[in-house]
Structures are given as structure tokens and as C-alpha cells.
Amino acid sequence: MPEELNVVGRSVVRSDGxxxxxxxxxxxxxxxxxxxxxxxxxxxxxxxxxxxGVDLGEAERVPGFVRALTWRDVPHNxxxxxxxxxxxxxxxxxxAQDRVRYKGEPIVAVVAESEAAALEAVAKVRLDLExxxxxxxxxxxxxxxxPVVTDWGNNTFMFEGHPSRRVxxxxxxxxxxxxxxxxxxxxxxxxIEQAPTETTGCVAVPEANGRYTVYTNTQALYFSLDNTAxxxxxxxxxxxxxxxxxxxxxxxxxxxxxxxxATLAAMKTGRPVRYVFSRxxxxxxxSTRSAWRIYMKDxxxxxxxxxxxxxxxxxxxxxxxRQTPYALTKHAANAAGPYAIPxxxxxxxxxYTNRTPASAMRGFGVTMASxxxxxxxxxxxxxxxxxxxTIRFINAYHNxxxxxxxxxAEDATLIETMQAAAAFVGHELTDEQKAMTSAPxxxxxxxx
Amino acid sequence: xxxxxxxGIAAVNYPTxxxxxxxxxxxxxxxxxSGSFVVSLSSSDLGQGLRTVIGQIAAETLGVAAxxxxxxTADTDTGPHCMGTFASRATHRVGNAVRAAALEARAALLDVxxxxxxxCAEEIVTDGHGNLLVAGDPRRCIPIAEMASKAQFTYxxxxxxxxxxxxxxxxxxxxxGAMDPDSTEAHACTVAEVEVDTxxxxxxVLSIRSxxxxxxxxxxxxxxxxxxxxxxxxxxxxxxxxTEPYYPSVEHKPKDFSxxxxxxxxxxxxxxxxxxxIPSSTGPYGVKGVGEMTANSPIPAIVNAIYHACGVRVDDLxxxxxxxxxxxxxx
Numbered sequence: 001m002p003e004e005l006n007v008v009g010r011s012v013v014r015s016d017g018x019x020x021x022x023x024x025x026x027x028x029x030x031x032x033x034x035x036x037x038x039x040x041x042x043x044x045x046x047x048x049x050x051x052x053g054v055d056l057g058e059a060e061r062v063p064g065f066v067r068a069l070t071w072r073d074v075p076h077n078x079x080x081x082x083x084x085x086x087x088x089x090x091x092x093x094x095x096a097q098d099r100v101r102y103k104g105e106p107i108v109a110v111v112a113e114s115e116a117a118a119l120e121a122v123a124k125v126r127l128d129l130e131x132x133x134x135x136x137x138x139x140x141x142x143x144x145x146x147p148v149v150t151d152w153g154n155n156t157f158m159f160e161g162h163p164s165r166r167v168x169x170x171x172x173x174x175x176x177x178x179x180x181x182x183x184x185x186x187x188x189x190x191x192i193e194q195a196p197t198e199t200t201g202c203v204a205v206p207e208a209n210g211r212y213t214v215y216t217n218t219q220a221l222y223f224s225l226d227n228t229a230x231x232x233x234x235x236x237x238x239x240x241x242x243x244x245x246x247x248x249x250x251x252x253x254x255x256x257x258x259x260x261x262a263t264l265a266a267m268k269t270g271r272p273v274r275y276v277f278s279r280x281x282x283x284x285x286x287s288t289r290s291a292w293r294i295y296m297k298d299x300x301x302x303x304x305x306x307x308x309x310x311x312x313x314x315x316x317x318x319x320x321x322r323q324t325p326y327a328l329t330k331h332a333a334n335a336a337g338p339y340a341i342p343x344x345x346x347x348x349x350x351x352y353t354n355r356t357p358a359s360a361m362r363g364f365g366v367t368m369a370s371x372x373x374x375x376x377x378x379x380x381x382x383x384x385x386x387x388x389x390t391i392r393f394i395n396a397y398h399n400x401x402x403x404x405x406x407x408x409a410e411d412a413t414l415i416e417t418m419q420a421a422a423a424f425v426g427h428e429l430t431d432e433q434k435a436m437t438s439a440p441x442x443x444x445x446x447x448x
Numbered sequence: 449x450x451x452x453x454x455x456g457i458a459a460v461n462y463p464t465x466x467x468x469x470x471x472x473x474x475x476x477x478x479x480x481x482s483g484s485f486v487v488s489l490s491s492s493d494l495g496q497g498l499r500t501v502i503g504q505i506a507a508e509t510l511g512v513a514a515x516x517x518x519x520x521t522a523d524t525d526t527g528p529h530c531m532g533t534f535a536s537r538a539t540h541r542v543g544n545a546v547r548a549a550a551l552e553a554r555a556a557l558l559d560v561x562x563x564x565x566x567x568c569a570e571e572i573v574t575d576g577h578g579n580l581l582v583a584g585d586p587r588r589c590i591p592i593a594e595m596a597s598k599a600q601f602t603y604x605x606x607x608x609x610x611x612x613x614x615x616x617x618x619x620x621x622x623x624x625g626a627m628d629p630d631s632t633e634a635h636a637c638t639v640a641e642v643e644v645d646t647x648x649x650x651x652x653v654l655s656i657r658s659x660x661x662x663x664x665x666x667x668x669x670x671x672x673x674x675x676x677x678x679x680x681x682x683x684x685x686x687x688x689x690x691t692e693p694y695y696p697s698v699e700h701k702p703k704d705f706s707x708x709x710x711x712x713x714x715x716x717x718x719x720x721x722x723x724x725x726i727p728s729s730t731g732p733y734g735v736k737g738v739g740e741m742t743a744n745s746p747i748p749a750i751v752n753a754i755y756h757a758c759g760v761r762v763d764d765l766x767x768x769x770x771x772x773x774x775x776x777x778x779x
Contacts, residue, residue, distance in 0.1 A: 363744050375763065
């Protein structure tokens with residue numbers, strides 16, 4: 001029954017567009033308050049090192065220096081952003097304590113009267129570091145003799161008792177045994193920056209009533225507030241977060257990196273504190289999309305039906321897990337693709353290395369799965385001897401199919417979408433392909 | 449040496465929302481003295497147009513024009529909880545919450561209009577153009593703006609509503625991976641056309657043409673913005689972007705946009721798309737999510753097109769000229 005719609009479905013002109021394109025929109029980093037201080041971070045110059053000492057003496061003599069913050073100042077210094085939804089363990093250091101695990105890890109926050117003074121003081125903090133061996137490859141990191149990034153003796157994140165997020169559906173080995181072709185490949189991607197126009201940042205302002213107003217460009221206002229309350233060990237009611245206008249997120253502003261330390265600095269100094277990433281911090285220190293390595297193995301019949309798919313994926317989480325375990329769960333739910341495959345086995349590993357921590361990015365756990373499996377589909381088509389459209393129509397999922405993670409497919413429209421794309425580009429489909437729909441199958445025989 | 453052309457395809461699905469930890473969003477709405485409506489949220493607009501589409505959903509539900517809605521976001525003192533703007537969830541989750549809030553406000557409006565017009569609330573309808581009227585007797589009518597004002601000054605009523613949307617948390621079975629992690633699936637099929645220069649290894653993307661199935665488009669211009677921007681971002685992932693150009697080596701990390709290589713206007717291919725609307729059962733007015741997925745299918749479509757063009761299959765992103773040349777040499 002089509003609904004009569006008057007507003008939904010119309011290209012209403014966006015309400016904030018004029019402000020954005022004329023430069024009148026105020027972003028968090030544009031705000032200036034009387035007496036505002038500037039926070040800059042002393043960061044590790046090494047990928048992995050023991051901290052033997054920190055000497056603030058020269059930095060404190062820089063004109064305009066106000067104060068420095070170290071791990072001793074942070075009430076709850078070891079945290080995990082996803083603890084709010086029950087993910088354990090707490091593992092990331094707001095400010096490094098005895099060890100740095102990636103190049104760029106924050107060690108000392110310096111607050112000064114001007115940005116220039118803060119930068120000068122940062123440059124004058126003397127670090128005494130003992131370099132440790134580092135690891136940058138996910139599979140090397142899983143070897144028993146690899147340098148250990150975490151505090152628990154290996155570089156593996158545990159998913160409720162398993163070293164990987166698993167999917168087990170049917171019997172892949174039996175599926176391979178019944179297959180005419182085995183198609184195997186390994187897919188890799190390097191880390192990517194979200195590269196927003198506006199860098200990550202906030203301004204924390206102490207109010208006369210004892211509260212702190214934090215102007216931020218986070219993608220998740222309450223998520224940032226709740227994590228800040230945990231790290232600073234203050235009741236949430238003392239925090240007031242204001243935001244909602246963001247110059248590009250793409251997942252890069254879901255971490256809670258700037259708000260806790262800026263708010264702490266505002267508490268310690270009683271003055272507004274601005275902490276906004278420079279472009280090089282955004283590029284080199286802020287979270288990336290993980291690097292991925294994905295092994296795919298498919299068993300296929302001579303007429304092109306995929307009988308079994310085995311996926312082993314490694315996401316390079318970098319030094320801390322941040323949102324990566326959650327991305328791997330999403331990856332595991334989607335790594336078999338929009339296809340009906342009766343036997344699937346997936347192991348998705350979250351691996352710690354001495355790389356810049358990865359976290360959320362557009363397509364969270366799925367983008368690189370889609371890359372791997374859609375190149376894999378072309379490989380399968382070539383091996384079977386059919387065209388790339390045909391292999392996808394043969395294996396496309398239907399409504400009512402049970403996916404490997406056991407959800408029954410609903411809202412499936414892969415077939416209709418491929419038909420529309422073929423028509424749009426002028427690719428002639430077969431009569432059989434044109435007649436297909438995503439409607440539930442009359443019978444699962446022949447497919448399973 | 450030659451310039452070789454090829455075509456590649458990719459077909460993907462993409463889930464809306466992620467409720468493995470529970471991901472609720474809420475909305476509050478109230479009428480002002482002049483009869484416009486304020487929607488209070490704590491949801492972030494990342495530049496994709498959240499304020500606009502959420503305003504459209506509120507306007508549609510209340511029966512007023514889009515410019516009668518003021519979106520007040522984001523402030524934790526005034527806006528109720530929102531899990532955040534990610535997972536292609538905002539139009540679906542926040543949209544459902546604002547629709548629920550608008551329905552509650554609408555019920556309050558119909559109640560007071562019934563009193564004003566001497567009818568019962570079940571008889572009152574909106575005409576989609578800012579008026580309340582008695583069904584079957586359109587002469588008995590009152591503009592919503594006037595009614596909202598009268599509700600406050602004559603009847604002493606609030607025209608307000610609360611809305612919440614939450615798909616309950618789905619735990620993951622650690623043995624089998626059994627889970628119900630999302631609310632619906634959107635789909636895309638992309639056809640990319642490339643030209644590979646076998647002397648330099650350079651890949652020019654000539655066109656990215658796609659079909660998208662996104663449930664219902666709330667704002668077609670903003671959907672198109674996602675499609676065009678996402679296709680370009682996917683192209684950048686496929687061919688250019690990396691924070692570690694010699695990965696897995698960590699050296700030579702770029703510091704800024706002059707070192708972090710992105711395609712520019714000169715590399716912009718023809719980007720075009722057709723959008724299918726097959727409403728979902730869970731989204732407001734049938735909405736799914738379009739945000740993230742638009743960057744996904746262009747990546748494998750381009751990589752497949754490169755193979756079709758020159759016979760080199762590169763399985764490592766980004767597909768740099770060096771990788772193409774090494775592949776050509778190995779053949």
C-alpha cells in the first residue's frame with residue numbers, strides 16, 4: 001500500500017548548507033574563551049620503549065608554560081572505550097606509564113598560555129627511553145617469540161574464550177570434499193586515514209557552578225561524556241557536552257581521545273582548555289582503518305555453486321584494541337558475503353602490533369571483506385568459466401535463507417540490485433537472470 | 449606499451465545499525481508558541497545532512513512543511529540519549545525515534561483539535577500542508593500553527609512527544625557466531641570502467657556506475673551526495689590512500705594532504721547511479737542506511753576492472769602503479 005508522502009522523498013535543501021559553504025558555521029575548534037589555555041602532547045618518538053624517566057625541568061621554564069599532566073594526574077588512567085558495552089579488558093593508557101607501545105603515544109600533556117608556548121614546552125620535555133623490539137606484521141605478532149605489545153603475555157584479543165571471532169555453519173571440510181574446484185587467495189590492505197576536513201578536537205570550559213562544558217566534534221556525544229566520566233572518576237552530571245556539528249567523521253571521531261585530557265586540564269587549571277589535533281597528529285597519531293589480511297578458500301561445483309567458504313582474517317589493531325574487536329564481529333557476520341553458502345567457517349583475529357591504533361572507519365569490518373570476497377567471486381567465475389554477473393546470480397542470497405551467522409535473511413534485494421545495474425549500464429542478462437527475484441526459494445534442494 | 453580498457457563489477461550488501469551492545473536513540477519534540485516544532489536530540493550531524501533528514505521525518509509525521517521543524521542538536525543537557533552517528537544507523541534509528549516522538553505530539557495535537565473543532569480525535573486528519581481538518585468535512589479546519597498556539601494560550605496543553613528506538617542487544621554465541629546484529633540490509637552493484645597505462649602503471653578510472661537499493665530515500669539529493677562522495681572515496685581506497693606507503697614498514701608516514709595521496713578533481717571519473725526503493729519493514733517510512741556502503745563496492749569493481757583490462761590481479765590495496773608494473777612484468 002503506497003503511502004502518500006509530502007516531505008519524505010523530496011530533496012529539501014539542507015538547513016546547515018549555507019553556513020558550511022560560507023564559513024559561518026562554528027565548529028568546536030573555532031571557539032575562543034577568555035583565559036583559554038592550549039594543550040599539546042609529548043608523544044613517543046619510538047614504536048616500542050620502556051620509559052625510564054621524564055624530565056620537565058626545561059619545559060617548565062618556557063614563558064607561558066602553565067602546567068604539565070602525567071599519568072599520575074589521571075584518576076582512571078587505564079581504560080577501554082567499549083567498556084560501556086561490556087568489552088574487556090581495560091588496556092589503553094590515557095597517558096603512558098612505564099611503556100610506550102606505538103610511535104606517537106601520549107606521555108605528557110602540556111598546557112600553556114599560547115599554542116606556540118605549548119609547542120615549545122613540549123619540545124623541551126626530555127624523555128629517557130629504552131628502545132624495545134617492535135612488531136608490525138599480524139602473523140609475526142602471533143608467533144610465540146614475538147615482541148609482546150600487551151600486558152598479558154601475547155598479542156591476541158580474546159573473544160569470550162576464543163582467540164578469534166568465530167562463525168561455524170555446516171561442515172566446510174565436507175563441502176570442500178564435494179567440490180569440483182578449490183579457489184584460494186590472500187587479500188591485504190594497508191592502513192587508511194579517515195582524513196576528515198576538520199581535525200579531532202574540543203574545548204573544555206570550567207563553569208561557575210562546578211560543572212564543565214565540553215565543546216567537541218565527537219560523532220557520539222554521550223559515548224564521549226560517559227567515557228570521560230569514567231576516566232576522570234566524576235559523576236556524569238558534572239559534565240555537559242555540546243556538539244553535533246562535525247566537519248567529517250568517517251569513524252575517526254568515535255574514539256574518546258581529546259575530551260578526557262582536556263577536561264582534566266580544565267579541572268587542574270580552572271581555565272578553559274583547547275585541545276585540537278594538528279593535521280600531522282590527525283594523519284599520524286589518530287586511529288586508522290586497520291590493515292587487513294584475509295585468507296579465502298572456496299569450494300565450488302563445476303556449475304558454479306559455492307559449497308564451502310573458509311575465511312581467516314587478521315585485523316591489525318595496532319597497540320590498543322579500541323573499536324577493532326567490534327569491527328571483527330561485524331566482519332564475521334558479513335565475510336561470507338550476500339551469497340547463499342551452505343558451509344562456512346570464519347575466524348577473525350584482532351591482533352596487537354606496535355602500529356598506530358586502528359579503530360572505526362566507514363564500512364567498519366565490512367569494506368575489506370567486500371573487497372576480498374568480490375575479487376574472490378571474479379576468481380571463482382574465471383575458474384568455473386562463467387562471466388562475473390552469472391557467478392553472482394547463481395549464488396545470490398534470497399529472503400528466507402539462513403546466513404552463516406544464523407540470521408534469516410530479510411530485506412534481501414541483491415538480485416534486483418544487480419538487475420538494475422545491468423540495465424543501467426546496458427549489460428544484457430540472460431532471460432533466466434532477468435526473471436529471478438529475491439523471493440524465498442520454493443525449495444532449498446539443489447542449493448544446499 | 450598501450451592503454452588498455454577494462455570493466456569490472458562488484459555486488460555487496462551492507463547492514464544498518466549494530467546492536468551487539470544495544471544501540472538506542474531517543475528524541476523529544478515540542479511545539480513553540482508560533483506553532484513550529486523543536487526536535488531535541490544529542491545526535492551529531494557529520495556533514496551528511498542528519499539535521500535535514502530527521503527534520504523531514506518529523507515534518508512528514510506531523511503534517512507540516514519541513515521548514516516548520518527546528519533541529520536542536522547536540523547538547524547533553526537538553527537532548528536525550530543517542531548512541532552516536534555511525535554504523536549507517538542515524539536515519540534509521542534516530543528517524544524511528546523522531547517518528548515516535550512526532551506521533552505522540554501529533555496525538556496531543558489531534559486531541560486539542562477535536563475539542564476546538566467539536567469532533568472526536570479519531571475524526572481529525574492532517575492534510576500534509578499544515579492544516580488539521582475533520583475527515584469528510586473539510587470546512588471544519590484549523591492551521592496546525594494556530595492550533596499549537598491555542599493549545600498553549602487557550603487550552604493550557606502541551607503539544608509534545610517522546611520517542612525512542614532500540615533494537616534489543618543481541619549477544620554473540622562465541623562457539624558458532626550466531627547473532628542478530630543489524631536491522632536491515634541495503635545493497636549495491638557497481639560497474640567500474642578503467643584504463644591502464646602499461647608503460648607507467650597508472651590507472652585512470654573512467655566511470656563508476658551503480659545501482660543502490662536503500663529502502664526509501666528521505667532526501668534524494670543527500671542520498672546522491674553519499675553515492676558520489678562514497679564512490680570517490682572507494683576509488684581513493686582502491687588506488688591511492690595509505691598512511692603507510694611501504695606497509696608493513698612504518699616509515700614514510702604522511703604528515704598532511706600534500707603527502708597523503710588522494711585523487712583530485714582531475715581524476716574524478718563519471719559517477720552515476722540509479723536508486724531502487726524497496727522499503728524495509730523496520731525503518732521509518734521504509735528507510736535503510738546508505739552512508740557507509742557507498743565506498744565499498746567501487747573498490748573491488750575497480751580492482752576487477754584492472755584485471756579485465758590488463759590481466760594483472762592485485763590483491764593488495766592500494767593498487768599502485770608499482771604493483772601494476774610488477775604484475776605486468778611477472779606475466
